[in-house]
């Protein structure tokens with residue numbers, strides 16, 4: 001079985017579900033990344049590497065997350081499949097707060113972050129295909145895991161990534177909706193793109209914590225995001241744990257190997 005990585009987003013911090021958990025810091029060309037390695041406490045001998053996207057104590061804001069170090073660290077620990085969690089706002093009334101969505105496309109409105117490993121160095125110029133940014137096979141397995149534990153997941157949704165750390169204006173949200181966005185968050189890009197560059201299978205389970213600005217009847221707060229995440233995090237964990245057991249098995253997707261010299265770094 002291959003190793004699975006979990007990137008815990010807002011509200012998903014403590015991997016109490018790992019047996020033999022060992023914390024360590026992985027040095028990468030982009031800086032250190034803290035991880036917890038262990039074996040899934042439920043079910044088969046599934047090796048898992050967990051990391052907090054926002055660092056310990058949720059101290060790193062979305063635009064400052066060291067996405068390259070995080071993904072590089074997972075790859076260098078021989079992780080092949082990555083499941084990320086994300087708190088998101090919803091632009092789509094069919095995806096109400098509490099819904100969980102297996103994202104299948106993104107729109108990128110970030111402005112100011114390193115978005116690639118191919119930055120003009122010795123690896124040369126590489127344009128990575130992102131026709132299918134999120135691994136379809138992982139999504140299918142997580143959907144089935146959700147059914148098995150009685151947690152319905154929405155199959156597919158367009159995740160708009162904003163730069164943050166501010167929330168959006170209602171005008172931005174109206175524009176994103178016109179462009180086909182369903183969900184809005186601040187971390188989806190470049191995480192998924194970097195995973196593609198490294199040839200990792202990447203999936204995101206987005207948990208809707210609020211309707212986006214202008215759709216919500218009240219002003220948005222980070223506390224609301226944390227509170228709603230807290231209400232649903234056990235269902236999210238149920239899906240993840242059920243799903244992780246299946247993600248280590250053989251796949252037929254076309255995520256790996258990525259084109260480009262870093263696929264086998």
Ligand code: HPA
Nearest residue numbers: 087088089184185186212
């Ligand atoms: N906007 C951006 N990011 C978010 C939101 C939102 O409404 N909710 C949770 N993360």
